[in-house]
Amino acid sequence: MKPTPPPSPAGLERPDASAGQRTRRAARQAPSAPGPGPSLELPLVSPSAAGNASPIAPTAPIAAAAALSPMTPRGAATPRGMAAARTVYSVSRLNREVRELLESGIGQLWVQGELSNFSRPASGHWYFSLKDRDAQVRCAMFRLRNARTGFVPRDGQQVLVRARVGLYEPRGEYQLLVEELEDAGLGALQRAFEELKRRLAAEGLFDPERKRSLPAAPHCIGVITSPSGAAIRDILHILARRFPAARVLIYGVPVQGAAAVPAIVAALDLASARAECDVLIVARGGGSLEDLWAFNDERVARAIHRARLPIVTGIGHEIDFTIADFVADLRAPTPSGAAELVVPDGAAWRTRLTQLHERFLAAMRRTLAVENAALTRLQRRLTASHPGMRLQAMAQRLDELEGRLQFVLQARLAREQTRLQSLARALQAVSPLATLERGFAVVTRSRDGELVTSAAQVAPDERIDVRLASGRLTASVLAAESPESRG
Numbered sequence: 001m002k003p004t005p006p007p008s009p010a011g012l013e014r015p016d017a018s019a020g021q022r023t024r025r026a027a028r029q030a031p032s033a034p035g036p037g038p039s040l041e042l043p044l045v046s047p048s049a050a051g052n053a054s055p056i057a058p059t060a061p062i063a064a065a066a067a068l069s070p071m072t073p074r075g076a077a078t079p080r081g082m083a084a085a086r087t088v089y090s091v092s093r094l095n096r097e098v099r100e101l102l103e104s105g106i107g108q109l110w111v112q113g114e115l116s117n118f119s120r121p122a123s124g125h126w127y128f129s130l131k132d133r134d135a136q137v138r139c140a141m142f143r144l145r146n147a148r149t150g151f152v153p154r155d156g157q158q159v160l161v162r163a164r165v166g167l168y169e170p171r172g173e174y175q176l177l178v179e180e181l182e183d184a185g186l187g188a189l190q191r192a193f194e195e196l197k198r199r200l201a202a203e204g205l206f207d208p209e210r211k212r213s214l215p216a217a218p219h220c221i222g223v224i225t226s227p228s229g230a231a232i233r234d235i236l237h238i239l240a241r242r243f244p245a246a247r248v249l250i251y252g253v254p255v256q257g258a259a260a261v262p263a264i265v266a267a268l269d270l271a272s273a274r275a276e277c278d279v280l281i282v283a284r285g286g287g288s289l290e291d292l293w294a295f296n297d298e299r300v301a302r303a304i305h306r307a308r309l310p311i312v313t314g315i316g317h318e319i320d321f322t323i324a325d326f327v328a329d330l331r332a333p334t335p336s337g338a339a340e341l342v343v344p345d346g347a348a349w350r351t352r353l354t355q356l357h358e359r360f361l362a363a364m365r366r367t368l369a370v371e372n373a374a375l376t377r378l379q380r381r382l383t384a385s386h387p388g389m390r391l392q393a394m395a396q397r398l399d400e401l402e403g404r405l406q407f408v409l410q411a412r413l414a415r416e417q418t419r420l421q422s423l424a425r426a427l428q429a430v431s432p433l434a435t436l437e438r439g440f441a442v443v444t445r446s447r448d449g450e451l452v453t454s455a456a457q458v459a460p461d462e463r464i465d466v467r468l469a470s471g472r473l474t475a476s477v478l479a480a481e482s483p484e485s486r487g
Helices: 019-029 060-067 091-105 188-203 230-242 260-274 298-306 323-327 335-342 347-385 387-430 432-437
Strands: 108-119 126-131 136-141 158-168 173-183 220-225 247-252 279-284 311-315 330-332 442-445 463-467 472-476
Touching (some): 091 347, 136 158, 188 298, 220 230, 220 260, 247 260, 260 298, 298 323, 311 335, 330 335
Parallel strands (some): 136 173, 220 247, 220 279, 279 311
Antiparallel strands (some): 108 126, 108 158, 126 136, 158 173, 442 463, 463 472
């Protein structure tokens, strides 16, 4: 390591000093000129431009703060009237404006991490932390939001949250206000499904513009499915009941196993090449994700995409979605539903319904465009003045005070219990029962219950009651000797 050279004396420059270094050194050595101090321009973010920040001109208080910055030389004169322009923030105002900047400047975002420190007080709100290997952030999910989650998260669970950034004003701590929470533990097949779905969507295989309309009254319907399964029986039953005039051509293929994908692709290509049918149904009964995996294969998706016939899918149950469903021109929830979609109850009704449907969509698009613009304006106003933001913060403050109240009550109960135990011990020390436990007894006359403290109070053969520490005795006096009789 080379030793650090000593500083150059005033007026001398090192041979290797750059022009920039010499300029900065000269600026530091130059005397400060009198004046109002250095000019400072601060880029501010406009709260109205959420997610699209743009610099705006600094205001007068900011210019005044710049003039009074620590860069002003000590002892320099302050311009006249500058002290009156100084803006002093309270802590509450600072936290409130920082919260508004966070909520309007960042917007909603998705965050994934490990859930920890999960808490659910009596109010029903959820409080927890999201963390990864290097950092963590506090989160709050209010009751109206977590009621739609469908499960109660646990510490250590990997979750995915949709949230907006906020700030808890009483403590000045920033946090995530969670709107939606999901379990992030997807399996390998589900991840492969989502990856293929994203890739094909980016290529345009799912675009609504390429979807073909179904024929109003098909003359021939092709069905690609297992010829021996329950799905083909359901399809044939529906077609015969709703539109018996249509012919049905079955392309029998396996729908599960290693041979399923090549067979389905070949059947799609064959049906497209022969063009015997007006519409194709690709169907399979219900099953697990693994059972339906042949219809999530990229080869099947591309065969559907290049087919020249309208294709309707009816794969699995209503909750099952496959890649083939997204590529097809129309998806039905079940094989029976696919059969109902490809045939009408009447050609005239079908034509009229299609016309009304198109007119309705056009009118709705126009209405939604107008209403969406109005909604955007109202949302901006609501974000700035909505009382719900303050109520959420007060609810969180109430939960905190409730926890402190419980702590104080428990401490008070502990003190009172200790005091009660102390009084009980003092009472036990002076109790006559404690005397009885040392071998003494309490004697009373049986006839009137009077306490016997002297032998003169009883006569021979008189009955007496003796109370011991444990139990009672009834006895008869054999003899009574008082101090007077001994004298």
